[in-house]
Amino acid sequence: MSEILILTHADFCPPGHLANVLDRAGHSFDVLRADLGELDGYDLQRPRAVAIMGGPMSVNDDLDWLKAEVAALRQFIERRVPMIGHCLGGQLLARALGAAIRHQPYTELGWQPMRRQESRSPWLAHLPEEFPIYQWHGDTFDLPPGAEHLLSSPWCENQAFSWGGFVLGLQGHPEMTEELVHGWVTGFPQYLDPSQPSQETAEAMLADLPAKVAAMNRVAEGFYSHWLKLAELA
Known part of the structure; x- marks a missing residue:
């Protein structure tokens, strides 16, 4: 059993680039499907770092x-375990911290520009004022009490928050790989609605995909590096 725990909820939402980062660093990690009950009986005192997909x-x-x-x-949270949540994972962290989760009247899909709301957070130390993160969501979180608002986008005000210095909740998907983006865009056409200005077209989402994913990988690696550093695993 590893000291790094990754919680997943669907076979098409794997750890993605996070697994690549951990593999390269030589870290072992446990991946549990929470929706299949695999968290039942797990020793909650063991993990030193937790990611939620x-x-x-x-x-x-x-x-x-x-x-x-x-x-x-x-x-x-009570144990102050460093945690990072991606989309549903960020919403679950917000709920665990006492915030509401709301359904939006539209879906935010595609490469959306993030704007920094806080200039001193170590979670953002590697980032410019504006950069893209891939999005695919219809719900969004309110900011938990005591949270620090980190990022926003034109279609989603609450794109990221930190709490207590050791929790990072993200609305987007910085973990995406080329294969995952292509698989989502081509595999779930029923969610694509070109009449919604909050969505990119399939063509736009797939254009220049290697370069877009490589740039976002660097964004994700900064998040993951700080997360592992907080867990004293870097």
């Missing part, structure tokens, strides 16, 4: 495993 469900769904996952996240 995305998924198609809503935090507001009345599902026992979602309630169990939020309860586990609250235990990690």
Whole structure:
């Protein structure tokens, strides 16, 4: 059993580039499917770093495993375990910290520009004032009490928050790889709606994909580096 725990919720929302970063650094990690009950019986005292990935469900769904996952996240918060949440994972962290999750009247899809809202956070030390992160969501989180607002986009005010210095909640998907972006765009055409200005077209999302993903990989690596440093695993 590893000291790094990654929680996933769907087979098409894997750790992605996070797994590449950990593999390159020689870190072992456990990947558990929370939606399949694999968190049941897990030793919550063991992890020194936790990452929570995305998924198609809503935090507001009345599902026992979602309630169990939020309860586990609250235990990690009490232990001050460094955590980073991606999309659904960011929403789950917000819920665990007492914030509401709201459904938007539109979906935000594609390469959306992030704007920094805070200039001194170590989570953002590697980033310029504006940069893109890939988005695919219809829900969004409110900021938890005591949270620091880090990023916003034109279609989603709350794109990232930090809490207590050791929690990072992200609305977007910096973990995406070329294969994942291509798979989502071509595999889920029913979610693409060109009438929504909050969405990019499929063609725009796939254009110059290697360069876009490589740039976002560098964004993600800065987040993951700080996360591992906080866990004294860097």
